[in-house]
Structure formats: structure tokens, C-alpha cells
Amino acid sequence: MQLTDEFIRNEGHRADCYRFLSACYSYSIQDLKDEGLKNLIASLQPVCGEAVSFARDMDEALASAEVLSLKVDHSALFIGPFKLISPPYGSAYLEEGRAVMGGTTVDAIKFYKSAGVEMDPQQKDIPDHIAVELE
Missing domain, CATH: 1.10.4070.10 (putative redox-enzyme maturation protein domain)
Incomplete structure (x- = not known):
């Protein structure tokens, strides 16, 4: 494989990583629970292997979490209602x-x-x- 092909493949993986990380900040948590982090793990491996264990930990935590609880936490951090924490x-x-x-x-x-x-x-x-x- 030529260096250019490897570069293009890795840039595709990097773009996927950013897209999956973007989903982590979305209110649409069910999509992330269904497949997002598994895809993130696969895309991270070739571009940032040391981050894979953290993504696996996130995936395990997400699998056992209730969607409603995650939406409440997301809202408290990023939406409000009283004070916008983050x-x-x-x-x-x-x-x-x-x-x-x-x-x-x-x-x-x-x-x-x-x-x-x-x-x-x-x-x-x-x-x-x-x-x-x-x-």
C-alpha cells in the first residue's frame, strides 16, 4: 500500500472519529447507545490506539445507563433549565x-x-x- 493510500484511509478514520465524538454531545442518545461508540472504537484503533480503552469504558457505561437518565444529565449540563453548567x-x-x-x-x-x-x-x-x- 502506498503512503498516500494509507494517509487517505487514516484521514477517513479520523473524520469518522470526529463525527462519532460529535454524537456524544447530541441529545439523540439512543443512536449513540445503538451503535455510535462501537463505530468510534473501530475508527480510533488506527489513528489513536491509546484512546480505544477509554472509548470501551464509555461504551460499557453507556450500555448500562438508562436513556432518560442520560437525557436528564445532558439537559442539566448543556441546556439548562436554570443555570447552564457547561x-x-x-x-x-x-x-x-x-x-x-x-x-x-x-x-x-x-x-x-x-x-x-x-x-x-x-x-x-x-x-x-x-x-x-x-x-
């Missing part, structure tokens, strides 16, 4: 006063456009949401 938006950490949809979000949009990346029109999260950026 905002999933880059702008919340980069903008003064933890403002969302500020200049850094606009910068992310410009960067996506300059790289030829288009947002999925059905995407409901703002462009600097960690799941969007990993995708």
Missing part, C-alpha cells in the same frame, strides 16, 4: 459576559465558508456548538 458553545467562553452568537460565532461561520464547508440547513445548533464543530 455551555456547548465556543462563544460562551470566548465572548465577554459569556455571550452567545457574538463575533467569535461569526468568525466560525466565515471559517467554515472559507474552507468550503456548508452547514446542514436542518442543523438546529448554532455554528460554534461543539457538536457542530466536531462534525
Whole structure:
């Protein structure tokens, strides 16, 4: 196999890893429970073998967890209702006063456009949401 073929194959695995990691920040937990981490484990092996054991641990924990409990935890961390513990938006950490949809979000949009990346029109999260950026 040529070096170029190996590089292309590994970049495909790396892209899959980012896509599966993106799913970890999604509210759609059942999809992740059904297959996401198994696919992440397979994609991690060639590009970051040392991370495989951590992904396996996550997969085991996810298998025994209740979907409703995971959704409650996800909501508490990333959605609210009272205090947002861990905002999933880059702008919340980069903008003064933890403002969302500020200049850094606009910068992310410009960067996506300059790289030829288009947002999925059905995407409901703002462009600097960690799941969007990993995708």
C-alpha cells in the first residue's frame, strides 16, 4: 500500500472519529447507545490506539445507563433549565459576559465558508456548538 493510500484511509478514520465524538454531545442518545461508540472504537484503533480503552469504558457505561437518565444529565449540563453548567458553545467562553452568537460565532461561520464547508440547513445548533464543530 502506498503512503498516500494509507494517509487517505487514516484521514477517513479520523473524520469518522470526529463525527462519532460529535454524537456524544447530541441529545439523540439512543443512536449513540445503538451503535455510535462501537463505530468510534473501530475508527480510533488506527489513528489513536491509546484512546480505544477509554472509548470501551464509555461504551460499557453507556450500555448500562438508562436513556432518560442520560437525557436528564445532558439537559442539566448543556441546556439548562436554570443555570447552564457547561455551555456547548465556543462563544460562551470566548465572548465577554459569556455571550452567545457574538463575533467569535461569526468568525466560525466565515471559517467554515472559507474552507468550503456548508452547514446542514436542518442543523438546529448554532455554528460554534461543539457538536457542530466536531462534525
